[in-house]
Amino acid sequence: DKTPVTVIGLGLMGRVLAQAFLDAGHPTTVWNRTPEKAADLVARGAKQAATVAEAVEAGPLTIICVLTHDSVEDVLAAAGGSIAGRTIVNLTNGTPEQARKAEALAAGSEYLDGGIMAVPQMIAKPGALILYSGHPDAFERYRETFEVLAEARYLGDDAGRAALYDLAMLSAMYGMYGGFAHALAMVRAEGVSATEFEPYVSGWLQAMFQTLPAAAAQVDSGDFVTDVSSLAMNDTAFPNFIEASRALGLRPDVLLPMRDLIRRAVEAGHGADSVIRIVDMIPENS
Numbered sequence: 001d002k003t004p005v006t007v008i009g010l011g012l013m014g015r016v017l018a019q020a021f022l023d024a025g026h027p028t029t030v031w032n033r034t035p036e037k038a039a040d041l042v043a044r045g046a047k048q049a050a051t052v053a054e055a056v057e058a059g060p061l062t063i064i065c066v067l068t069h070d071s072v073e074d075v076l077a078a079a080g081g082s083i084a085g086r087t088i089v090n091l092t093n094g095t096p097e098q099a100r101k102a103e104a105l106a107a108g109s110e111y112l113d114g115g116i117m118a119v120p121q122m123i124a125k126p127g128a129l130i131l132y133s134g135h136p137d138a139f140e141r142y143r144e145t146f147e148v149l150a151e152a153r154y155l156g157d158d159a160g161r162a163a164l165y166d167l168a169m170l171s172a173m174y175g176m177y178g179g180f181a182h183a184l185a186m187v188r189a190e191g192v193s194a195t196e197f198e199p200y201v202s203g204w205l206q207a208m209f210q211t212l213p214a215a216a217a218q219v220d221s222g223d224f225v226t227d228v229s230s231l232a233m234n235d236t237a238f239p240n241f242i243e244a245s246r247a248l249g250l251r252p253d254v255l256l257p258m259r260d261l262i263r264r265a266v267e268a269g270h271g272a273d274s275v276i277r278i279v280d281m282i283p284e285n286s
């Protein structure tokens with residue numbers, strides 16, 4: 001008696017989502033623009049629909065995981081009236097604005113938008129998280145079904161909220177990867193291998209992770225008093241990173257935005273504050 005599920009989009013992610021539902025015993029209908037890509041799943045018990053509308057009509061719950069918002073619009077246009085009274089969950093990566101637009105285009109359905117915080121290999125395994133926002137009843141009704149894919153977290157009825165969290169979390173990740181790439185380029189320029197150096201970075205970042213809750217509390221309270229490390233000290237130390245990098249024949253591109261934020265915060269009179277004060281220098285009107 002598992003909820004029948006439809007999965008639209010069988011790329012690297014969509015096919016794994018469909019497989020997870022099959023493995024969990026959900027009757028699973030699939031549709032992909034290039035129909036040949038459904039063959040493996042059909043061999044393992046999925047039903048292949050000939051059109052998007054037929055796929056949606058196969059059950060109460062449809063999950064869309066295609067490439068971009070534009071492709072979501074194509075899918076919703078092809079779905080037409082078939083979505084009426086059904087739940088549509090869009091797990092395609094997009095902006096908050098695109099999520100709200102898709103919700104409007106899917107009017108008549110109970111719409112949820114989501115952000116997949118996992119790569120395909122993590123789906124249906126511990127550590128995978130999917131963020132949802134939009135129609136509250138739809139989330140509650142299908143929560144257990146969503147848990148087949150990953151831990152499911154609901155972020156409220158603004159359809160754009162999951163995309164906001166998703167993109168903000170990925171922004172933090174890109175900052176980390178940018179910093180890591182620069183660090184590796186520095187040591188490699190002096191002949192140190194990445195694998196030799198990596199444990200030092202991992203240990204250091206894990207120690208730095210411990211500072212995030214207090215930093216977040218400072219951002220919320222507006223009290224940036226620090227006995228750890230002031231912006232003025234960081235501003236003074238920053239040229240070392242840039243000079244050392246240039247001396248190694250490296251572009252300091254990853255470091256420059258951070259230097260500029262710290263510099264502007266000090267110039268704005270925040271030199272005694274903690275580093276996370278730079279949050280206030282990010283708004284365009286700051």
Ligand code: NDP
Nearest residue numbers: 009010011012013014033034066067071074092093116119
């Ligand atoms: P793929 O490039 O592997 O697959 C893209 C899918 O979108 C294909 O099924 C493709 O169909 C379909 N598609 C593209 N354009 C259209 C269109 N106009 N109409 C209908 N279908 C279309 O991407 P992924 O599966 O990796 O990613 C899918 C979504 O999941 C993306 O939004 C991605 O950001 C997100 N995501 C992916 C993660 C990952 O690690 N892979 C992680 C987290 C999120 P066709 O086969 O016909 O080309």
